[in-house]
Amino acid sequence: xxxxxxxxxxxxxxxxxxxxxxxxxxxxxxxxxxxxxxxxxxxxxxxxxxxxxxxxxxxxxxxxxxxxxxxxxxxxxxxxxxxxxxxxxxxxxxxxxxxxxxxxxxxxxxxxxxxxxxxxxxxxxxxxxxxxxxxxxxxxxxxxxxxxxxxxxxxxxxxxxxxxxxxxxxxxxxxxxxxxxxxxxxxxxxxxxxxxxxxxxxxxxxxxxxxxxxxxxxxxxxxxxxxxxxxxxxxxxxxxxxxxxxxxxxxxxxxxxxxxxxxxxxxxxxxxxxxxxxxxxxxxxxxxxxxxxxxxxxxxxxxxxxxxxxxxxxxxxxxxxxxxxxxxxxxxxxxxxx
Numbered sequence: 352x353x354x355x356x357x358x359x360x361x362x363x364x365x366x367x368x369x370x371x372x373x374x375x376x377x378x379x380x381x382x383x384x385x386x387x388x389x390x391x392x393x394x395x396x397x398x399x400x401x402x403x404x405x406x407x408x409x410x411x412x413x414x415x416x417x418x419x420x421x422x423x424x425x426x427x428x429x430x431x432x433x434x435x436x437x438x439x440x441x442x443x444x445x446x447x448x449x450x451x452x453x454x455x456x457x458x459x460x461x462x463x464x465x466x467x468x469x470x471x472x473x474x475x476x477x478x479x480x481x482x483x484x485x486x487x488x489x490x491x492x493x494x495x496x497x498x499x500x501x502x503x504x505x506x507x508x509x510x511x512x513x514x515x516x517x518x519x520x521x522x523x524x525x526x527x528x529x530x531x532x533x534x535x536x537x538x539x540x541x542x543x544x545x546x547x548x549x550x551x552x553x554x555x556x557x558x559x560x561x562x563x564x565x566x567x568x569x570x571x572x573x574x575x576x577x578x579x580x581x582x583x584x585x586x587x588x589x590x591x592x593x594x595x596x597x598x599x600x601x602x603x604x605x606x607x608x609x610x611x612x613x614x615x616x617x618x619x620x621x622x623x624x625x626x627x628x629x630x631x632x633x634x635x636x637x638x639x640x641x642x643x644x645x646x647x648x649x650x651x652x653x654x655x656x657x658x659x660x661x662x663x664x665x666x667x668x669x670x671x672x673x674x675x676x677x678x679x680x681x682x683x684x685x686x687x688x689x
Contacts, residue, residue: 368517369434372417375524376459384675385462389533392464393523393541394676399457402450402673406659408623409446410578411465413548414438415512415520419458422449423507426610430509432460437516439548441465441560442506442571443578444609445619461520463541467561467575470545474558477549502555504567506608516547566604569594574609574616581620582644587613621645622658629667630674636663 380386380395387394396414404424414421420433424447432438452458523540526532549558560567573594577585590613591601605613625639634642640651652663659666 368514368521369417372517372521372524373459375521375528376417376461377457379524379527379680380459381680382675382677383457383672384677386677387679388461388527389530389679390527390537390541392466393527393537394462396460396462397457398450398452398673399454401452402448404447404449405670405673406619406623407446407448408443408620409440410443411440411467411575413463413465413544414440414460415463415516416458416460417520418456419450419452419460421451421458421460423447423509424449425507428610430507432509435512436509437512437548438507438509439553439557440507441504441557442574442608443620444507444574445611445616445623446507461524463523463544465545469542470549471561473542473546474549474561477546477554478558502553502559504560504565505553505556506560506567506571508553508556510551510553513547513551516544516551519544519547566596566600567608569596570601570604570608573605577617577620581617581624582642584644585617618654619658622651622655625651625655625663626659626666626670627674629663630670631676639663 376395376397379388380397383397383399385394385396398419414432415437416433418434420431421438423430423432423438425444430438450458519540523537523544526537526540548554549561551557560571573590576593577590587598587601591598594601594604596604602613605616609616611619621643625636625643625645628634628639628642629636636652636655637648640648645651655663655666661669
């Protein structure tokens with residue numbers, strides 16, 4: 352059985368904060384799928400029904416679920432993110448998710464893309480200024496906390512949602528409800544949100560990953576390079592040279608971080624991007640396969656069905672709602688909960 356990585360915690364003391372976040376998200380994401388916010392890099396997620404295990408590709412981001420729950424499956428590990436836990440990815444990662452939601456209690460979540468330069472600068476500031484006990488205001492750190500600089504880097508973590516981060520998230524949702532606050536206040540609140548994450552129970556592991564040092568840093572940069580330019584010709588030898596590693600060492604470190612081989616990672620990224628092109632841009636399978644770097648349409652169809660369990664046409668029809676990207680909801684003048 353996979354090992355579920357869900358840290359123990361108590362629910363934030365102010366339940367009303369969660370209720371307010373849920374109410375706001377219900378208005379900001381009125382339809383299923385992904386909804387743009389008024390701030391680039393922040394999106395809202397909604398699902399009105401349970402969704403079985405589905406391959407996805409997440410870019411480096413923070414995902415905070417206010418209602419419902421999701422599970423992420425990476426190799427033999429399971430990461431739960433729900434109203435008590437949030438997910439952080441410091442590298443772009445293909446994995447599988449499972450969603451618990453109903454019409455009466457839909458899944459409602461907010462995803463904040465990580466600006467790696469900004470977050471890395473914050474990480475340096477935090478590690479440079481923090482002294483033992485600072486992150487916990489004089490209290491003893493949680494038993495599993497590793498906020499020191501010796502924490503092992505992690506590409507994906509599930510960690511408890513504390514009161515400070517919940518409050519920051521609520522203020523971000525309020526700011527994104529109006530155009531002027533989205534423009535003036537929201538960017539600063541996103542920076543604060545990233546700071547809170549770096550100060551969290553597993554902030555040390557996240558900061559270590561974002562420091563981009565050592566073998567983790569080398570592989571992290573290669574992952575981002577693949578993610579940014581997946582359609583170009585890619586081979587393991589060139590990627591290993593890009594990382595400054597021998598091919599055997601590159602293979603070993605790559606698999607330890609991405610939980611898959613370099614070739615499988617490249618293939619997965621291309622297939623995910625092709626799926627989005629078919630769903631959001633209405634491209635044909637042939638056009639999408641060529642756009643992401645496939646030379647053979649028949650090879651693309653075979654590998655697509657192996658990855659997603661359905662043909663490109665079937666997958667596109669089935670996932671139109673789940674992966675649709677809607678414009679920001681127009682909510683000027685609404686009363687936000689306090």
